[in-house]
Amino acid sequence: MSSPESALAGTGVLARGDVHANLAAPALVQQALRRGEGRLSADGAFIAVTGAHTGRSVQDKFVVDEPETRDAVWWGKINQPLPAEKFTALAAKVRAYLSQKPELFTQDLHAGADPAHRIRVRLVTPSAWHALFARNIFIRPAKDALAGFAPDWTIIHAPDFEADPATDGCRSTTVIALSLATRTILIAGTSYAGEIKKSIFTVMNWLLPERGVLPMHCSANVGAKGDVALFFGLSGTGKTTLSSDPERALIGDDEHGWSDAGVFNFEGGCYAKVIRLSREAEPQIWDASHRFGAVLENVVADEDGRLDLDDGTLTENTRSCYPIDYIPNVVSSGTAGLPKNVVMLTADAFGVLPPISKLSAAQAMYHFLSGYTARVAGTEKGMGKEPQATFSTCFGAPFLPRHPEVYGRMLSDLISKHGADCWLVNTGWTGGAYGTGKRMSIQVTRALLRAALDGSLAQAEFTPDPFFGLMMPKAVPGIPSNVLNPREGWADKAAYDRTAQNLVGLFEKNFQGFSGGVSEDVLAAAIRAAA
Incomplete structure (x- = not known):
């Protein structure tokens, strides 16, 4: 068993109280229930409510402005700059805050199923259920790999800490800040667990292009003949559902790398949107979400713990996070051709x-x-x-x-x-x-x-x-045929034409920002209104 000091090494957080290092799912569920962090569903899944933040806080995400990385970052609304000195001061405050907590939870995990492109991640958090979420979503190392674990990246997670916009250089009391130079992620003022997952995806999107590997927001599966398919798509398009096909083995449901050697999953779990989830249409995700060890975010249940997946009272962005092996037909290595x-x-x-x-x-x-x-x-x-x-x-x-x-x-x-x-x-x-x-x-x-x-x-x-x-x-x-050709399926063909023309205009307007950075063949393939 690791000492509190070694469990927190690299985080900058001191051990003032108990440090629970690398607890497995049953112990984390037990701790979360003891601490009143949530409750169990009738099937044993852990239900957490995230409060004001039921999704990502995009406007509160920052990249630290550091000389080593400044010229390569895509600055703008997505990657807002946070001055390095502001980050240093804020991180010190958050570390001091966590150091006073009577209990902390750490998890040592991997991102990247391909050992050639894997990173070691250490999370420190005061919340047992967030530690369980991280354990579900990332790759759980074998026990012998935990001996002497030295993190490449650390996540400092303080969901109840409130930043001060007047002094901390942020927009609100919530901050998600990524320091590429110090390899530190700071998440404060939000309990939405997706920030933990997506912060590491951002890291992989930073690291892999320099290694000649394409990081992708996609799911992936493989057929019986070894044929790999990638599924790109935003939330609600069916990325998780369509890749969880009983006739094909799931590689992963959300984040992958594509190298000249093949495809590999970044994660060891799934994070499925479950609002109005259908047992008939999506049996694999349904079953995985009704198991002990799964984490359900903002899912409504009755007093007996029976889930109502049609209830969007808390948010339409209800989520289920579970280890990938909760899906029956998976590629256990997380890699394929x-x-x-x-x-x-x-x-x-x-x-x-x-x-x-x-x-x-x-x-x-x-x-x-x-x-x-x-x-x-x-x-x-x-x-x-x-x-x-x-x-x-x-x-x-x-x-x-x-x-x-x-x-x-x-x-x-x-x-x-x-x-x-x-x-x-x-x-x-x-x-x-x-x-x-x-x-x-x-x-x-x-x-x-x-x-x-x-x-x-x-x-x-x-x-x-x-x-x-x-x-x-x-x-x-x-x-x-009236499904294959959408115009044939519309009773009012003139209305179809108007609607299609409107969408063409939206595509054209959106792509104006890329017109100077792509090849002639891509420009020729662009959707544009008829002259």
Whole structure:
């Protein structure tokens, strides 16, 4: 058993009270219940409520402005600069705050299933359930790997600490700050556990490009013949659901690296959105979320602990975090070969994109840089009745410390080098926009994906879509033609044309910021209004 001093080594936090180092899930659940941090569901999952913060605090995320890294950071709304001296002073205050806690929890974990690109992470937190979350989501080292564990990166986690904007250089009492030079992550003033997960994803997005590895916000699975598929997509597009396919082995549900050797998972767990989760459509995620050891964030349950996954009273962003081996068919190593198919998911609430389209390499880079989906009323506060287009470059703009073109060029080069087929899949609306049409059937989406992944769809005859330049299959066995061609599914064809033209304009406006940083073939593939 490690001493308190060794358990906290590298964090700068002192041991004034008990330090619980590398407790396993049963002990962490026991501690969390003892401390009143949450309760158990009827099935034994731990339910936590995160209070005011039920999602990421994007406006409170900072990158420390340091001479060693300044010129390579993509500064702006995503990566706001925090002066180095402000970070040093704030980190000292947070460390002093944690040092006075009667109990602390540490976890020593890995990020990166490929040993060649793995980092060692140490988390220190006053919260047992956050330690359990981190243990679920990252890779749990073997016991012999914990002896003499020396962290490459440390996460200083103080969910109840309130920063002072007047003196700390921040916007509010919440701060998520990343120091690339000192390899330190500071998370304060928020209990939303996703900040822990995404802070390390940001680190991997910083480190790997210099090693010739593309970090990706995507899920991945592999078929019986070793064919690897990647699934890019923003929240709500089906990334976790569609990669958790009983006919294919799951590599990971959210974050991966693509090297010349193949694909590897960054994590050892899953973090699934579970609002209105269907047991029939998503049995693997359902079962994993109804097990002891899973962590449920802001999920509503009755007094007996029975879950109501349809209840969005606390937030639409209800989450379940569980070890990846809670899914029955997984790649235990977290590694696999080179991708054969690259799938980009969008939930088009305007109902004008085809359910599946084949992309050229140039189109794939264009849609990767665009990162389009559409939000609908009810998913976020302040939204009206009409869908709103969302563009998140590389399907993960909040986690990109480098310029987007760095990742876009790497993806284009890898697709061309290894010959992957690329697809755009719309899991959103068909037969009309949100409010008129209906959500795309998951059975239809799965059937189309299986045809793409087994290679048969690539042999189909395709026809160009007149608005977006997308190549739509003319016929797929079992799929109606008025679904394959979205315009045919609209009763009011003129309304379809107007809606499609409007979305074309939104694509065109969004891509203006990239026009000077991409190749001529990508510019030629860009969606633009007819002259």
